[in-house]
Amino acid sequence: MLGLNERKFKILEAIINDYIQTAEPIGSRTIAKKYGLGISSATIRNEMSDLEDLGLITQPHTSSGRIPSASGYRFYVDSMMSSRPLTQEEAMFLQRMIIDNIYQIEYMMQETAKALAGLTRYPAIVSEPKLIKTKIKHVQLVPLDEKSLLLVLVTDNKTVKNQVVNLNAAPGYDTLTRLSQALNYSLAGKTVKEINRSLIDSLLNIFGQQAHVLMPVLGIIADMIQAEDDVRVFTSGVKNILTFPEFADIRKAEAIFHALEDREMLIAILEQSGNLSPDSIQITIGEENSLALLKNCSLIRANYTIDNQSTGSIALIGPMRMDYAQAVSVLSGILLNIKHVTHALGL
């Protein structure tokens, strides 16, 4: 891999680790003093010159110290980074958080974002699991008043959604109970795609006089499940952006803030550069990002799975000078815990 000898490797490591922490260019003398490599600053200078030729580090200006280049980070992420296991407390904290919230997806996503941002100090984005292949678990029609009823939909990934259905005349309690029962009998265990003509016909038959209720209800069920729009997206720790010196220029920070308040943009970020197999963590650095907004940021991204079908996304945003090792370990800790907990509970 680029044929770095051990000394170059160590010097590059020192530069990257130092820069990740301090955000300041680092010079040969500093490396010699701070990281006892047993060689003089002059030697380090020669090595650094080589590393620069390899494109792994650059100088912001002639005669200043070096900083990692985008390829430098890429090399670091691919070949140098050692994963830093979570502390006992961190692991426990994450597990607790997930167990406590696993039955209420919305809160869990919110808390997951909070935990991620809290532990890493980077802004976190988390999306609710998508329901595309999700099965209907239970449908319930609840009376509200003369002209409306409430449709409660439970899906097999424990998400609960409700929506008011307005009608000219809503059936009463008993009728609704009967209709709920019929709907459940026909729909439970099905995905939206499986709601076909013959199913609808048989339901219409059962609904009889109340047939006018059926179509709006089915339409809303389909909407609830299919609507891309319906995926909620949560953020946390957006304020952390202000702590990064690379965003000291308010206008740069503003662009990111704008994006992180815009749902569409958040979805674009989470879905950037296509699909991603579950359990794998993707890191895109600077120009590797397709979104212009992220060209001088890094994005750490993963999908999580709540059951075996529907998945949501998790991402962390930071400057290119991210603490990748820490961010990755926290993120994979979360993924692992989600997996274990959902598995243990048989979801």
Place this chain on the structure above:
Amino acid sequence: MLGLNERKFKILEAIINDYIQTAEPIGSRTIAKKYGLGISSATIRNEMSDLEDLGLITQPHTSSGRIPSASGYRFYVDSMMSSRPLTQEEAMFLQRMIIDNIYQIEYMMQETAKALAGLTRYPAIVSEPKLIKTKIKHVQLVPLDEKSLLLVLVTDNKTVKNQVVNLNAAPGYDTLTRLSQALNYSLAGKTVKEINRSLIDSLLNIFGQQAHVLMPVLGIIADMIQAEDDVRVFTSGVKNILTFPEFADIRKAEAIFHALEDREMLIAILEQSGNLSPDSIQITIGEENSLALLKNCSLIRANYTIDNQSTGSIALIGPMRMDYAQAVSVLSGILLNIKHVTHALGL
């Protein structure tokens, strides 16, 4: 009121309006040129000196222009500000937004925050209506699996909440339907405080073998309704803070950002300085705010009412140099529309 003659009044008005727009101290010559008052800059200087003695304006430094003081803003808000009616489009936009979302409180609050922030360019905070005095409208128990059921609670202000109830053994569909019916018969139209011992006893009687289900369910209902905690709070336009020159210093902006990401803090802001009669709009300026965080900000605050009982809060935060007239008109436009729409729909 402080005995300002018309000329002083106009000069003060010019200073405040100009400063609200430009955030720059304004001098006598500028006033003379920009606002044709028909008097010379020297005269304006004399008047400004008087206004300064009255404490309505100050100089950031000797020999710079004047800016309004906190008392100046207070005087402006109390005695000078002319309300600026919304444009036709703005009014229509707000009405449309409210009508579209009135049946889904959560979205409506989110959209209200968005609209407020969008129209005013100030960060907006909106809280869900509190349910304290709210009546139970409908309760439904929905089967999930062998060990859990879903409790759906509809209250008389159209809010829907659900929570999973874990049990050792959950009853089946038919039993749950029967229990739902019993619960509704006993609880519909009641507030939480009206759930008393004799009511519980009669319910326990009805539940018979399934008595073990009742207490958890009642407890959760009470929690859902009473929990202060449960009020969701929405923000929008937080990023706008970065556009105010008074927060150019990142550390000042940071404090606000921190608060606006913290639920507890948001609630504290919304509830600052106690109660507020519905329909009235409260403006607190700088030091008038009890929260240290807001000492150099202004807060525009109001409560809205969804039915006649449960109310939520709306607030806008800005620098003391806020465009009070515009902010107030947008906010009162929203309040008015909520009122009209809920009334028209008989909520």
Place this chain on the structure above:
DNA sequence: TGTTAGCACTCGCACGTGGCGAGTGCTAAT
């Protein structure tokens, strides 16, 4: 041949200086 000390050079940055301009208060004339 690889390593290191020494040195001249570069360049960003912090700092002091001085001129400029917007603004003021005061005085004297209208």
Place this chain on the structure above:
DNA sequence: ATTAGCACTCGCCACGTGCGAGTGCTAACA
């Protein structure tokens, strides 16, 4: 009572200077 005129203040910006961190190169050394 109003205003022109004037001396004065003070923040801001452009400019020059010195400092320090860092570099590359060369020559000496193991």
